[in-house]
Amino acid sequence: MKEILVVGSAALDSVKTPHGKVNEALGGSATYFSVSASFFTKVRLVAVVGNDFPRRHVDFLKKRKIDLRGLERAEGKTFRWKGSYEGDMNTAETLKVCLNVFENFHPKIPDYYRKTRYVFLGNIDPPLQLEVLKQVKKPYLVACDTMNLWISSKPQALKKTLKHVDMLVINDAETKQLSGESNLLKAARKLLKLGPRTLVVKRGEYGSMLFTAGSVFSAPSYPLESVVDPTGAGDTFAGGMMGYLAKTDDTSEANIRRAIIYGTVMASFAVGGFSLNGMKNLKRKEIRKRFLELKKLTEFTSAP
Amino acid sequence: MKEILVVGSAALDSVKTPHGKVNEALGGSATYFSVSASFFTKVRLVAVVGNDFPRRHVDFLKKRKIDLRGLERAEGKTFRWKGSYEGDMNTAETLKVCLNVFENFHPKIPDYYRKTRYVFLGNIDPPLQLEVLKQVKKPYLVACDTMNLWISSKPQALKKTLKHVDMLVINDAETKQLSGESNLLKAARKLLKLGPRTLVVKRGEYGSMLFTAGSVFSAPSYPLESVVDPTGAGDTFAGGMMGYLAKTDDTSEANIRRAIIYGTVMASFAVGGFSLNGMKNLKRKEIRKRFLELKKLTEFTSAP
Numbered sequence: 001m002k003e004i005l006v007v008g009s010a011a012l013d014s015v016k017t018p019h020g021k022v023n024e025a026l027g028g029s030a031t032y033f034s035v036s037a038s039f040f041t042k043v044r045l046v047a048v049v050g051n052d053f054p055r056r057h058v059d060f061l062k063k064r065k066i067d068l069r070g071l072e073r074a075e076g077k078t079f080r081w082k083g084s085y086e087g088d089m090n091t092a093e094t095l096k097v098c099l100n101v102f103e104n105f106h107p108k109i110p111d112y113y114r115k116t117r118y119v120f121l122g123n124i125d126p127p128l129q130l131e132v133l134k135q136v137k138k139p140y141l142v143a144c145d146t147m148n149l150w151i152s153s154k155p156q157a158l159k160k161t162l163k164h165v166d167m168l169v170i171n172d173a174e175t176k177q178l179s180g181e182s183n184l185l186k187a188a189r190k191l192l193k194l195g196p197r198t199l200v201v202k203r204g205e206y207g208s209m210l211f212t213a214g215s216v217f218s219a220p221s222y223p224l225e226s227v228v229d230p231t232g233a234g235d236t237f238a239g240g241m242m243g244y245l246a247k248t249d250d251t252s253e254a255n256i257r258r259a260i261i262y263g264t265v266m267a268s269f270a271v272g273g274f275s276l277n278g279m280k281n282l283k284r285k286e287i288r289k290r291f292l293e294l295k296k297l298t299e300f301t302s303a304p
Numbered sequence: 305m306k307e308i309l310v311v312g313s314a315a316l317d318s319v320k321t322p323h324g325k326v327n328e329a330l331g332g333s334a335t336y337f338s339v340s341a342s343f344f345t346k347v348r349l350v351a352v353v354g355n356d357f358p359r360r361h362v363d364f365l366k367k368r369k370i371d372l373r374g375l376e377r378a379e380g381k382t383f384r385w386k387g388s389y390e391g392d393m394n395t396a397e398t399l400k401v402c403l404n405v406f407e408n409f410h411p412k413i414p415d416y417y418r419k420t421r422y423v424f425l426g427n428i429d430p431p432l433q434l435e436v437l438k439q440v441k442k443p444y445l446v447a448c449d450t451m452n453l454w455i456s457s458k459p460q461a462l463k464k465t466l467k468h469v470d471m472l473v474i475n476d477a478e479t480k481q482l483s484g485e486s487n488l489l490k491a492a493r494k495l496l497k498l499g500p501r502t503l504v505v506k507r508g509e510y511g512s513m514l515f516t517a518g519s520v521f522s523a524p525s526y527p528l529e530s531v532v533d534p535t536g537a538g539d540t541f542a543g544g545m546m547g548y549l550a551k552t553d554d555t556s557e558a559n560i561r562r563a564i565i566y567g568t569v570m571a572s573f574a575v576g577g578f579s580l581n582g583m584k585n586l587k588r589k590e591i592r593k594r595f596l597e598l599k600k601l602t603e604f605t606s607a608p
Contacts, residue, residue, distance in 0.1 A: 088486055182392055184509075185527045205488075206510040207522070218511070218524035218601050223489045248607070257604035291606070297522050298602045300561040302595070303552070 002140075002246045003042045003067075006033045007107045007132050008122020008235070009079055010047040010071070014096075015274060016084040019228045025275035026057045027081060029122035029145065032232035035276050036239025036266040037120075038064040039287060040247040044113045046070035046132075050078040050101045060276070070110050074101040089230050090204055109135040118246040120238060121165070123147045126157040133164050141251055143167040143242055144196075145234070151178045159194055168196040169238045172203045184209070185216070200241070200260065202234050210260055215253060219260050220298060222268035222290055229274045233267045236279070240266030265290040306444075306550045307346045307371075310337045311411045311436045312426020312539070313383055314351040314375070316358075318400075319578060320388040323532045329579035330361045331385060333426035333449065336536035339580050340543025340570040341424075342368040343591060344551040348417045350374035350436075354382040354405045364580070374414050378405040393534050394508055413439040422550040424542060425469070427451045430461040437468050445555055447471040447546055448500075449538070455481045463498055472500040473542050476507045488513070489520070504545070504564065506538050514564055519557060523564050524602060526572035526594055533578045537571045540583070544570030569594040 013027030030047040037043045044067040051073060061068055079102035083092040107128060114137050121129040121144040129144060144165040150158050151174060158178075162168065168191060172184060179187035188199050188211035199211040203221075210217035241256075241263030248255055265287050272278040317331030334351040341347045348371040355377060365372055383406035387396040411432060418441050425433040425448040433448060448469040454462050455478060462482075466472065472495060476488060483491035492503050492515035503515040507525075514521035545560075545567030552559055569591055576582040 183529060183531075185529045203510070206507070207524075209527075216527050216601055217604070218527070219604075220511075220522035220524075223513075223520050223522075225487060225489045227487075254605060258607060261604055295604070295606065297520055298604075300521070300523075300565055300599070300602075301558060302599065303562060 001041050002117040002249045003044055004037050004118040004120060004242055004246045005044045005046065005109070005113050005116035005136065005139075006030050006037070006120040006122060006239075007046040007109075007129070008033060008120075008124060009102055010049050010053070011079040011081050011102075012053075013231060013275065014080070014082040015229055015231055017089060017229050018086065019226070020274065022229075022274040024080070026060065027231060027275060028079065029232075029235045031061070032235035032270065032276065033120060033122060033239035033242075034061065034066045035064050035279050036236040036270065037243030037246070038066050039266070039279075039282065039284065040240070040243030040262070043067065043243075044070060044116055046072075046107050046109060046113070048072040048074050048101050048105045050074060050076045053078045070108075070113055072108065074104075076101045083231070085230060089227055092231065107132050107135075117141070117249070118242060119143070120242050121145065121161070122235065126150050126154050126161045129161045130157070130164070133161070141166050141245065143169055143238065145169050145238060146174065146178075148174060148177055162195040165196045167198040167200065169200045169241070170202065171234060172201050175199070175201050198256065202237055204230075204233070208237070208260055208264065210256060212253060217253075217257050217260070219257075219264055220294065222264055222294060223297070224268060224272065227271045228278070230271050231275070233271050236270040237263040237267040239263070261291055261294050262287070264294060305345050306421040306553045307348055308341050308422040308424060308546055308550045309348045309350065309413070309417050309420035309440065309443075310334050310341070310424040310426060310543075311350040311413075311433070312337060312424075312428060313406055314353050314357070315383040315385050315406075317535060317579065318384070318386040319533055319535055321393060321533050321578075322390065323530070324578065326533075326578040328384070330364065331535060331579060332383065333536075333539045335365070336539035336574065336580065337424060337426060337543035337546075338365065338370045339368050339583050340540040340574065341547030341550070342370050343570065343583075343586065343588065344544070344547030344566070347371065347547070348374055348420055350376075350411050350413060350417070352376040352378050352405050352409045354378060354380045357382045374412075374417055376412065378408075380405040387535070389534060393531055396535065411436050411439075421445070421553070422546060423447070424546050425449065425465075426539065430454050430458050430465045433465045434461070434468070437465070445470050445549065447473055447542065449473050449542060450478065450482075452478060452481055466499040469500050471502040471504065473504045473545070474506065475538060476505050479503070479505050502560065506541060508534075508537070512541070512564055512568065514560060516557060521557075521561050521564070523561075523568055524598065526568055526598060527601070528572060528576065531575045532582070534575050535579070537575050540574040541567040541571040543567070565595055565598050566591070568598060
């Protein structure tokens with residue numbers, strides 16, 4: 001079992017969906033990722049919060065045995081996001097963003113984190129992602145997320161970061177935007193020339209796809225009768241996937257496929273509740289059950 | 305090996321896509337379905353064309369050994385459709401529809417067709433679908449397609465037809481519209497109470513899903529670098545699926561899953577060319593190859 005280092009945001013989210021709402025609940029890419037990965041391995045979190053960050057959120061992360069020595073507490077307020085989902089809930093409408101202490105965030109990787117074998121660069125400014133990579137020592141696997149904002153505003157910085165990334169984990173719209181190709185397969189082939197050997201494309205309710213130089217894998221989502229809050233689904237997916245990879249310390253394609261299914265399972269639990277509540281009382285047994293259900297869901301045999 | 309009876313439209317399609325255009329090419333639900341199914345079994349086609357229907361289209365269908373004794377030739381012009389696709393090509397923009405002889409179509413099932421074991425009701429007016437069912441004698445499997453127009457304009461007639469249908473084959477938007485549910489799983493459960501024991505939901509580039517009372521199956525689409533013309537993809541899918549079911553005469557769930565994969569394969573060939581060109585020179589060997597590729601594309605194992 002190996003550790004994971006994750007760098008990203010910690011936030012207070014106010015979210016409204018057709019199922020209800022929450023106010024200043026725990027959010028942020030690094031938070032969702034960490035909690036999800038914590039079901040598989042030890043997680044080292046690097047993020048920043050303000051001095052208003054509630055004690056109960058810290059306690060929750062500690063309870064998940066997440067190493068918080070990299071959680072910086074800065075003067076000022078914590079990053080806040082307010083959003084709402086309607087209809088099919090496939091996209092969030094952002095109502096308000098206050099970056100606060102996140103605006104001047106420069107990730108400082110504690111000495112005792114620098115040799116972490118698995119590194120996940122959450123969706124932050126690409127030059128900051130590169131700063132992180134300069135502070136770590138020869139990680140075995142670097143995975144990275146990004147978003148439309150950076151693709152349009154800092155394409156060169158992002159491409160510079162990608163040269164040092166093994167696995168890119170983004171959604172389908174970002175895949176098309178970053179490659180300039182509207183066809184996903186063409187887009188994937190282009191992105192695999194930018195640095196990453198592995199591309200994982202998140203497609204929300206349509207599942208995900210894995211692309212490498214020589215193969216494609218298509219994974220479904222876990223069918224749910226009710227999605228309460230899709231916030232953080234992508235980071236939870238990445239956390240489950242990376243968590244399983246680090247736990248098994250095996251980056252063969254067969255194992256990445258399994259890892260993607262574990263990511264899918266974790267996301268399915270996360271969207272079943274607001275904030276991180278869907279993972280709060282989750283048991284290993286329940287995770288394994290949905291993994292096997294996804295196996296049944298996709299299985300077919302050649303003609304007898 | 306059992307035969308299939310298909311009732312639907314035969315049309316002359318004028319289509320424009322980013323890859324080019326065709327004028328008055330062979331189209332129609334029954335046509336796409338028949339040609340696709342003809343790779344698996346004998347197909348009996350019931351449709352209507354005008355006296356302007358080109359000889360070369362008839363010859364092509366004959367070459368595929370499709371039984372055309374049910375192809376009615378009426379006074380007047382053949383059904384014409386003009387449409388275009390742009391961008392991601394997920395939806396067609398209809399530029400012109402001339403129903404012509406299709407407007408007064410009343411399917412007449414020839415005597416020697418009445419005992420066909422597998423029946424596919426293509427997307428036509430629901431009362432006409434019921435007329436077909438009144439003319440056939442205890443089919444073993446009745447599958448049925450429909451569209452948004454009938455769901456909104458003739459919901460009662462459609463529901464009456466569905467009472468006699470074993471397998472409903474529609475797209476995701478239709479599934480949601482017909483059920484009034486925005487969640488696909490909830491929608492599926494509702495539709496399975498209307499008559500069909502089996503629901504197959506077509507999701508375009510996202511693949512398809514199979515729902516029964518006790519199980520769900522999720523199939524991907526076949527990844528393509530280029531989609532030339534998506535017209536008829538759904539009917540081609542249904543043709544491949546039903547063709548395989550009739551060929552094997554096995555409606556167990558394991559076989560329906562295989563059949564869905566064959567449908568997926570046929571659709572992937574069809575969208576690779578305009579009109580039916582993508583299936584024109586297709587070999588059984590190529591079909592089998594993509595079936596096995598889809599198997600590889602979806603496979604993952606439990607932890608060793």
